Structure formats: C-alpha cells, structure tokens
Amino acid sequence: MSRWTWYRLGGRARYLFRPRDAEQLALLTVRARHENLPVKVLGCGANVLVSDDGFDGVVVRLDGPAFRRVEHQEGRVCAGAGVDLMPFSRDCSERGLSGLEFMAGIPASIGGAIRMNAGGPQGEFGDVVCEVKVLTPDGAIEDWPKQRLGFGYRKSEIGDAIVLSATLELVEADPQRVTKVYEDFFEQKRSSQPMGQQSAGCVFKNPPGQSAGALIDRAGLKGTRCGEAYVSPQHANFIVADPGATASDVLGLIDKVRDRVRDVFDVELDVEIDIWRPQRKASLV
Ligand code: EPU
Helix, strand or coil, X not given: CHHHCCCCCCCCEEEEECCCCHHHHHHHHHHHHHCXXXXXXXXXXXXEEECCCCEEEEEEECCCHHHCCEEEECCEEEEECCCEHHHHHHHHHHCXXXXXXXXXXXXXXXXXXXXXXXXXXXXXXXXXXXXXXXXXXXXXXXXXXXXXXXXXXXXCXXXXXXXXXXXXXXXXXXXXXXXXXXXXXXXXXXXXXXXXXXXXXXXXXXXXXXXXXXXXXXXCCCCCEECCEEECCCCCCXXXXXXXXXXXXXXXXXXXXXXXXXXXXXXXXXXXXXXXXXXXXXXXX
C-alpha cells in the first residue's frame, strides 16, 4: 500500500479494486460480504497509515471517471467521491463559489472529506454538504440528507456505507475575493505545517478545548524519533516519515507521544488518522 498512501508506508493489501462505476462497486461489496472479506475505501491516501503487515481484505479506490465527475447547478455543486479536494476547492473559489476556502492545503478526496468531516477551526466540510449519495452495505444506492450524516468533530455516521458523490451548497461571491481568502489559508498552512514531507497531516484529534499540537510541543516532544519517524519540529501534531521509515516506526512514536502527554498533562490523545491493520479472521474452532 506504500504506493497509494501519502505516508508511502504499509504492506500489501489482499485485493485492490478500482471499479468502473457504482454498479460494479455494488457487485463487489456484496461479494466481499459473502466471502467475509473486510472492505476499505481509499481516498487519496492522505489520512491513512497502513501497517507493515498490510491489510487482509479488499481496498477500493474510486478513481475512475464515473467517480470524478463535477456538475455545477446554480449554487450547488455535485462532486464524485473520487474528486481531489484541493484542486476542486481552488476551482470553486476561482469561479466565485464561496464555502470551501478553508479546505486549502487539506489533502483529501471528497469521499474521505465527508467520512472524516475534514477541516480546521475555520470550518468543516460537513458545513457545505446538503446531500450524499451512498452505497449501503447491502448494495442499495441511497440519497442521505445532511441530517442523516451525523457530522461531528472529525467524524460522520457514514458507517459501512460508501460515499459515491456529494451535493454541496456554496455561496456566490466575488471570485477575486474568494480566491484571495483561499490563498491566504493555503499560505497560513504552508508556513505552519510540514507540507512537503511524508506525513498524514495531524495525527491526533484536538482534545475538547485544547490543541494536541500545543500539548505535544509543551511536553518537549518536537524532534523525538522512533526509527526513521519523528515529531515535526514545525508542527508537533505531525509525524514525519523519513526515507527508510516503517509503519511500525510511526506506530511506536504514536504510543510514545501518547504516553508522554498522559504523564505530563493527564490528557488522553485520540488518533485522528485511520490506521489499517491486517484484520486476520479468527479461525472458527
Ligand atoms: N501549536 C503549538 N505547537 C505546535 C503546533 C501548534 O504551540 O507544534 C499551537 C498553535 O500555536 C496554536 C494551536 O496550537 O495556538 C493550534 O494550532 P493550529 O492553528 O496549527 O491548529 P491545529 O488545531 O493544530 C487544526 C487541524 C489541522 C488544520 C489546522 C488549520 C486538527 C487535529 N487539526 O490544527 O488539520 O490544518 O487546524 O488551521 O483538528 C489535519 O486534519 O490533518 C490537519 C492538519
């Protein structure tokens, strides 16, 4: 999976499937269920850490044309799950469609941004979502309104359903002003985060009312290493993987950071990234 994730880490998946369209995806998920194989959807791989032992199931990548369509309809935009969020948000800003400027510098696919309710203090992706088309675990295609999606801080209630596309509501505004706001957000992130290095963005969720980055920093952990992985000296909530790093290095460092922050501040940090482990099936005795 190292080929498919921003971390460039992780072992092999049993299957990697790139469906042509929603119907083919539906057939696959129903079959996988019969075979008792877990299914995971990979967006652009920006928030995922795959273990060195890989993933013993089906990885789905929605990167075909059917999943990358964008349709503009009077203030609303419908975007496929496989659309790359950064160029998409930039394009919306340049068209004078306001609402996604704060997504500047957040690498994600539309599907991933919905599942994780990606965002920052200035806004969350769920804020602009009206409706999402999903494939349910039993193979039905349904439209779920925003209220059904249960958006919260870096979470949604998509559960075992797979996002196919989303309809977003954006506000018409002056294109130059919206683009300037987008660029300011991008610049702000570029100057405070290790953007060009191998990472999966922020590793931990912010505990209520606190900043995980600030806690890790104040615990003196910037620069701390585990093998070839280290806590970014630029932003302490990023774990960067140097060439030669393994997923175990990153996982070891996650534990180290958690232990230290618990010891110093009595705060339990929860991971924000999605960690994929092999999930070997227990043998039936
Ligand atoms: N801070 C430190 N030391 C650090 C890092 C941060 O003291 O090493 C302090 C900052 O000075 C600031 C506070 O902590 O006072 C918060 O930092 P920042 O503004 O960087 O925001 P964050 O809460 O750490 C969140 C998102 C980021 C998103 C930024 C946008 C989470 C977990 N993280 O970071 O999202 O880019 O806001 O401003 O919600 C991601 O999801 O992967 C991600 C990077």
